[in-house]
Amino acid sequence: MERTVETSSPMALEVPLISARYARQFIRFMERKGVRRHAILGDTDISSDMLDDPDASLSMGQVRQLLGKAEWLMGDERAAFQFGQQLDLPAHGLLGFAVLGQENPRRLISMIVQYLRVGLPLMDMDLSSTGSTFRIQLIDNWGLGDLRPCLTKIYMGSIHRISSQVCKHFCFEFDFDSSLEPEQWRSIATDCEFRFNAPANQVTMPLSGRPIRNDDTGLEFILANARSREREPSEQADETVMQVREMIMSQPGRPCAMDNLARRLDMSPRTLRQHLSTAGTSFRTLRNEIRQNFATLYLTDTAIPLDSIAEKLGFSDQAGFTKAYRSWTGQTPGDVRRQARDRK
Known part of the structure; x- marks a missing residue:
């Protein structure tokens, strides 16, 4: 069951939280799908000038506005997962390169969770392992409500992208429903299983055993x-x-x-x-x-x-x-x- 905390106070929702870089990337993704920028930003507190400011950060309130406006414009319920797949390590900022030189696959998975918590603190993550299999459970600490499925799929898509170099198979479980067939989901991630109406939002993935690079200049x-x-x-x-x-x-x-x-x-x-x-x-x-x-x-x-x-x-x-x-x-x-x- 998801853990949530009460964060509905105006002060909590207006604190600068994540880099506007993510919003820029999301807007470009939507534009490639034929959705115009003004259609997404209209009636939100996010301006084009803010997106173009390299030092700008978005609050949780603004993230909610952006996702709430964009979700019904996506058309395909797989779109949020596909956007997450575009968030490879460099897309999370230069900090992503901090893990590229990590030669220990177990340590790499741990660092991925650590950096996602810092760079994209919209959901918390619980990491556990059994043998060579890792489990990452997403935790809604903001009470996201109807936006939780969208944000969950973004996180899962990014985890898939940045962990695929060391994991050979992924099993994604979501605590919400989908109108699509499993084959339609596997068409965007052939090495994955997708399960819906599960008890929790989590992904399990066994290590592939493939070595990363071993470079002390990392x-x-x-x-x-x-x-x-x-x-x-x-x-x-x-x-x-x-x-x-x-x-x-x-x-x-x-x-x-x-x-x-x-x-x-x-x-x-x-x-x-x-x-x-x-x-x-x-x-x-x-x-x-x-x-x-x-x-x-x-x-x-x-x-x-x-x-x-x-x-x-x-x-x-x-x-x-x-x-x-x-x-x-x-x-x-x-x-x-x-x-x-x-x-x-």
Whole structure:
């Protein structure tokens, strides 16, 4: 049975919660299906300017408006699952690359759940395993009501997409009905079973045993080493640093302002600065460290052009990115990329 909490107060529903990046991707998905943008955004508090703002975030109230308006425009009840399938790791923001270098399949599944909780906190998840089989149960903590099936299918589609590299079969169970035949659902995910009117919304998936990549230059290794060198701060300050890290990792290329992070943490900017100072760091230090880690991952593990990396990390041009990266590491991006190629 789904656990829910009372979140209907105006204050809870208006807190900035998720990146507007997801709304942009959803609007593009709907436009490809022939639904015009103004038809979805009409009578909502979401404007085109907000969608085009790289630093914008949506509240739960706005998410409800968007999904409520779009659901009846979708036409095909599989559309929400298909949209979720487009949310691969990079689509969840640069933080998605943090798990690409993870060579342990069990750890990978755990990290997927962890990052989805941070980047898309609209439903909670309960992860459990028996032998080599994992189960992820979705939990409605917002009392989504009629919108729960739509959001559940989005989550399930994304879990399918980003877990398919290590899992060979998926069994999706939904606690609501479907008017479609099982074959119609399997046409969009041939390696899956779909069961409706089940006791809970959950997916079970056995590991395929296929190895991921084993590369110590991956972001997870870099971040683990960085954390091991951090000072021993107070418990509260340490928790704040971890939360700020996760928030910055969800949008390292955007000018995520201190005021915005403080508001999401329910504290004043001054208090946030004090916590970070107690932990021996600062907002700028954390953001530059994370951008450096993402940049190194791009340079060593991908062939993405330098100007594209600069854009993804929030720099106005390649020259600015090169100057910043040299100040962080003592090397130019080109040098790091050449060294990586020589090692291969």
